[in-house]
Amino acid sequence: MTDSNNAKKDDFDLLNFLPFLLNQAAEESSLEFKQIYKNRYGMLRTEWRVLFHLGNYGEMTARDIGEKAKIHKTKISRAVRKLEQRRFLKRIRDENDRRVERLSLTHQGNSAYRELRTIAWNYDAKLAAQFTTGEAALLRMMLRRLAGMD
Amino acid sequence: MTDSNNAKKDDFDLLNFLPFLLNQAAEESSLEFKQIYKNRYGMLRTEWRVLFHLGNYGEMTARDIGEKAKIHKTKISRAVRKLEQRRFLKRIRDENDRRVERLSLTHQGNSAYRELRTIAWNYDAKLAAQFTTGEAALLRMMLRRLAGMD
């Protein structure tokens, strides 16, 4: 290893380390929105994610949601149970393949979805407004790449 | 609310929602590094963060670390205990203010830090290599802004 490489490593700063930076940005930038779905709707993160998927894409199975959003099936299982208990979604056993449940929002679930979607949309706009339109677009592209979503 | 606003909201996609995107990118991009500090060093996330702070900035108090990295004091307290048990750090009671402990790495802790720092540095370079130098710099800037670090 050369001297210049050592010099670079001495410069290494945790606060510039991408995994750390990403994590801090993710936490900080979801705080305010979290307050809303947590305090106002009594939801956990996975719960609103499931709600959003069903609201956005319509009927899906737990497996579909897990694949699309890379959420582990045990998390989804628990979120689905809670949303069902709160009458936000209903399950229908698929008679062609009885292992599968087709999930969809109730009327109540759909109302909650639309309210939260509006809040989320405004919240996202507020975050993005810190940057130019081009920067924000580039940011989303880079995040998708880092997340392995392309 | 106008029709065009409704049209925009109908387009709203969880997968483009910044808090979601940031979280996915954070998780995916730290997975490989996590394997290393977890499996090879038996460390938790907060533990390597504390280790990195002490390695990078020298002697600090638990409070200093928490403030710098926005980590809650109970997490730090537990991480410090574990690092102390593994003889990676030592505490010295500050005699000017006996509430405070001054934390610093042992020789062993410093070795671990330097090994992990090299790995982290290479890992960061690998992540950043997905982008141009300018893009990567912009990304870090944007993340710092989102994280409230400026």
Next chain:
DNA sequence: GAATAATAGTTGATTTTGTAACTAACAAGA
């Protein structure tokens, strides 16, 4: 200088997540 408030750090109880093992249903090959 005694009472009250504030700060550094710890501990315990509760909630949430992660991991692995499990059930039930379907699929495929011998």
Next chain:
DNA sequence: TCTTGTTAGTTACAAAATCAACTATTATTC
């Protein structure tokens, strides 16, 4: 058809994060 493997989803147990209450010490205020 039997048996072996795979898939959808659940459950149980362990690990970790969160939140509130706690001790010990220092600072403030009357």
